[in-house]
Amino acid sequence: MTIGGFFILYDVIVHYAKxxxxxxxxxxxxxxxxxxxxxxSGLVLTLNRYRIILVHSALTINKKKDVIFSTLEQFGNPxxxxxxxxxxxxxxxxxxxxxxxxYLSFDMTTFxxxxxxxxxxFGAGIDFGEQARVRKKVTNHLNxxxx
Numbered sequence: 001m002t003i004g005g006f007f008i009l010y011d012v013i014v015h016y017a018k019x020x021x022x023x024x025x026x027x028x029x030x031x032x033x034x035x036x037x038x039x040x041s042g043l044v045l046t047l048n049r050y051r052i053i054l055v056h057s058a059l060t061i062n063k064k065k066d067v068i069f070s071t072l073e074q075f076g077n078p079x080x081x082x083x084x085x086x087x088x089x090x091x092x093x094x095x096x097x098x099x100x101x102x103y104l105s106f107d108m109t110t111f112x113x114x115x116x117x118x119x120x121x122f123g124a125g126i127d128f129g130e131q132a133r134v135r136k137k138v139t140n141h142l143n144x145x146x147x
Contacts, residue, residue: 001039008032049131053139055111057146064106067145074141075102090118091134100134104142113139 012019012028019025057064068087072078076089085107091100099118104111115135 001042002036003039005032005034005036005039008035049116051114051135053113053135055113055139055142055146056109057106057111058109059146061106061108064111067142068104068106068111070145071138071142072102072104075138091115093130093134097130100131102134102138104138111142113142 008028009032012025012032016025019028057067059067069078069080072087072089075091078087078089080087086103086105088101088103091102092098101116101118103114103116106112113135115131115138117131
């Protein structure tokens with residue numbers, strides 16, 4: 001979308017006589033700016049969707065597993081994958097809000113937290129900052145258990 005917006009802007013600037021003939025030069029400017037803005041915002045939202053939060057901890061492996069299970073039990077039914085040391089659960093705040101998939105993992109020094117929105121067919125995939133609030137809620141609960 002961003003490249004298309006830049007191409008339309010380039011075309012309007014270079015071939016302005018063609019757009020003046022039909023009286024659509026300013027419409028071309030506005031359309032190219034909107035398309036470029038839409039493409040850039042899509043890139044920013046994609047980076048936000050896959051953000052991983054790091055929480056440092058010096059606990060033992062067994063205590064980290066207990067912390068992960070108690071955190072995810074607060075939000076849903078946890079599922080554990082022993083081969084990859086990843087634990088996840090599905091979280092839904094209310095029936096009309098979208099679902100979230102919460103992933104927690106750990107290594108020797110760090111917990112890794114990510115929250116991803118699960119879109120549905122009927123348009124509940126619009127996120128008005130709820131994904132960041134759920135991510136913050138999970139990290140706050142994790143930090144409370146670590147202190």
